[in-house]
Amino acid sequence: MNKRGHVLNAVLLSIGLGYVLDPSGDVSTFATIAEVFLPVVLGALFPDVDTAFGKHRKTLHNLPVLLLFLAHPIYHGGNLQWVWLGVLTHYVLDYLGSRRGIALFYPLSDTEYGFPSGVTTSSDRAEIVTVAITVFELAAIAVLVHVLPQYLPPEVTRALAESTALVA
Numbered sequence: 001m002n003k004r005g006h007v008l009n010a011v012l013l014s015i016g017l018g019y020v021l022d023p024s025g026d027v028s029t030f031a032t033i034a035e036v037f038l039p040v041v042l043g044a045l046f047p048d049v050d051t052a053f054g055k056h057r058k059t060l061h062n063l064p065v066l067l068l069f070l071a072h073p074i075y076h077g078g079n080l081q082w083v084w085l086g087v088l089t090h091y092v093l094d095y096l097g098s099r100r101g102i103a104l105f106y107p108l109s110d111t112e113y114g115f116p117s118g119v120t121t122s123s124d125r126a127e128i129v130t131v132a133i134t135v136f137e138l139a140a141i142a143v144l145v146h147v148l149p150q151y152l153p154p155e156v157t158r159a160l161a162e163s164t165a166l167v168a
């Protein structure tokens with residue numbers, strides 16, 4: 001997916017996340033959106049830095065990089081804790097939405113994994129595919145947060161508790 005697709009995905013995801021975390025629809029929902037917006041957009045733009053150095057779709061498009069963002073203690077506290085979600089949504093969009101796929105296990109393996117739903121980044125359908133994937137992501141997040149919170153990683157549960165406390 002190209003930069004425009006990743007920004008669209010991150011913006012829609014931030015708005016949806018505000019409503020998933022705080023369904024009231026009042027000021028606290030907008031405060032949640034404001035809190036997650038910048039880190040999610042930054043995270044969503046980060047992986048394609050590997051177009052400038054390293055190997056595109058490999059160097060910054062893999063699970064070890066995501067784990068670094070998820071686990072790194074500097075993101076605890078403050079809204080930079082949401083950068084990992086931007087990185088994750090970038091991977092999901094490249095994996096499900098682009099024909100080429102990404103090297104999930106780089107540097108262990110160069111193999112790029114994609115999904116048959118993918119379209120080329122220049123396709124007319126890229127935007128509708130991006131929106132569809134964002135809706136899918138939000139549904140998955142809503143189920144995890146509201147139905148199956150016990151399956152969320154501890155870092156995420158902590159981040160959720162902190163953001164709920166912030167807007168409460």
Ligand SMILES: [Zn+2]
Nearest residue numbers: 001047048094
């Ligand atoms: Zn990418």
